[in-house]
Amino acid sequence: MKVVDEERVTVMEGEWSPLDVIREVVAGGVQEDPFYVMDLGEVVARYRRWKELMPRVEPFYAVKCNDDKLLVTTLAALGAGFDCASKAEIELVTSIGVEPQRIIFANPAKMASHIRYASAVGVDAMTFDSETELMKIKQYMPHAQLVIRIRCDAESAQCPLGIKFGCDAVTEAPRLLKLAAVLGLEVIGVSFHVGSGASETGVYARAVSLCRALFTLGRGLGHARMRLVDIGGGFPGATDSDIFEVSQVINAALEEHFPERGVRVIAEPGRYFAAAAYTLAACVHAKRDVAAKDPEGEVDTHTMYFINDGVYGSFNCVLYDHQQVAAEPLYPSSEKELPCSVWGPTCDGLDCVLPSTRLPPLRAGDWLVFRDMGAYTIPVASSFNGFPVPKVRALVDAHLWSVLKELHPLTSAQFVVGERMSLLPPSPPPAAPAPPARAVFVECALK
Numbered sequence: 001m002k003v004v005d006e007e008r009v010t011v012m013e014g015e016w017s018p019l020d021v022i023r024e025v026v027a028g029g030v031q032e033d034p035f036y037v038m039d040l041g042e043v044v045a046r047y048r049r050w051k052e053l054m055p056r057v058e059p060f061y062a063v064k065c066n067d068d069k070l071l072v073t074t075l076a077a078l079g080a081g082f083d084c085a086s087k088a089e090i091e092l093v094t095s096i097g098v099e100p101q102r103i104i105f106a107n108p109a110k111m112a113s114h115i116r117y118a119s120a121v122g123v124d125a126m127t128f129d130s131e132t133e134l135m136k137i138k139q140y141m142p143h144a145q146l147v148i149r150i151r152c153d154a155e156s157a158q159c160p161l162g163i164k165f166g167c168d169a170v171t172e173a174p175r176l177l178k179l180a181a182v183l184g185l186e187v188i189g190v191s192f193h194v195g196s197g198a199s200e201t202g203v204y205a206r207a208v209s210l211c212r213a214l215f216t217l218g219r220g221l222g223h224a225r226m227r228l229v230d231i232g233g234g235f236p237g238a239t240d241s242d243i244f245e246v247s248q249v250i251n252a253a254l255e256e257h258f259p260e261r262g263v264r265v266i267a268e269p270g271r272y273f274a275a276a277a278y279t280l281a282a283c284v285h286a287k288r289d290v291a292a293k294d295p296e297g298e299v300d301t302h303t304m305y306f307i308n309d310g311v312y313g314s315f316n317c318v319l320y321d322h323q324q325v326a327a328e329p330l331y332p333s334s335e336k337e338l339p340c341s342v343w344g345p346t347c348d349g350l351d352c353v354l355p356s357t358r359l360p361p362l363r364a365g366d367w368l369v370f371r372d373m374g375a376y377t378i379p380v381a382s383s384f385n386g387f388p389v390p391k392v393r394a395l396v397d398a399h400l401w402s403v404l405k406e407l408h409p410l411t412s413a414q415f416v417v418g419e420r421m422s423l424l425p426p427s428p429p430p431a432a433p434a435p436p437a438r439a440v441f442v443e444c445a446l447k
């Protein structure tokens, strides 16, 4: 876990975009390490859109996706709940003042010590999908409010999860519900996860219908207070994606199978909230022109660019999350795009960000921008070979800030107002005189 202990939010006035900010930082001439620009407004806009499209479904943000404390705090301030998968994630979320009732311990295979911790801090809701887990919960937390996780996979997904978690709704779930009843454990609901980055929307309808069948069965077995449907994650997060279509499928399925309002519906979106809010800037520090013969014997030339972040850092998402990242020059160029590859800074041959792409000719010192880099990047990144994990510069529009700063746990007492120049690193001081102030700078110490 890489929780950023103290974060600064720069409040922006007037027109701006993450790209403008990256250009401003780079123009200061002292920035050498890769860095993220995080737009808090994107998170707020996505929260609003969720609420508008699926008013019945409460989002419980999946902390594993990006545990940046500012992101978590902002979502807490907006009213989200949280899906935590470990003791440390529960610690993080409760440390900012989130009540344990707003947390679901959504890991079907938990360590005993983590169950004991959840019990001690009052996180009662947790998932299970096996007999062993039921026995463990019986031993360490017999008062837990259990949610059975079933398997229902999308036709295809960026990261399928059914291969690891979720019992079969027909052949396994009835036996587990019966066992829970015999053990005197309370099952309050059913959950599923269709796969992260799911490319099919109809799967939510299939899964909700399975949940309905298990509600009927579970209530018949004595789980009289079954009242929670947890539709998991799987929602798209990229800038050009939208949840309109999937929301229509989900709303219709809920209306058909759970028309009664006494049933609470939650979801565990991760990627949806995190991806688009973070833009990564990385610098080209070396290049090499190579020529190789293709199968027809033609000589193929291309340029290898080496940048200061790679698959051991932010671009671990290329390996683990199967993400397809796209590089964009910081400044548009009229020069012809040429075949090239983009490599990370470590000595490992595996450290390849883009094996084959096209970019206008770049020099050492030029910057590349990668959008939609907020999901499954920062918490997984390492400093292997001594290359630092990029820091996050958070930004918020002035209009939004005036609202956000009043929301707990983002209180106005945590903000300090200064000058826009603080966008630049503190030392060494920039040579150029300060540009005319067109924004107010705010420091937000999130303890």
Ligand SMILES: Cc1ncc(COP(=O)(O)O)c(C=O)c1O
Pocket (backbone or CB within 6 Å): 062, 064, 065, 083, 106, 107, 161, 193, 195, 196, 197, 232, 233, 234, 235, 268, 269, 270, 271, 272
């Ligand atoms: C249990 C659980 N819930 C939610 C998520 C978040 O999924 P997504 O980022 O696809 O929304 C994951 C991702 O692995 C998960 O394992």
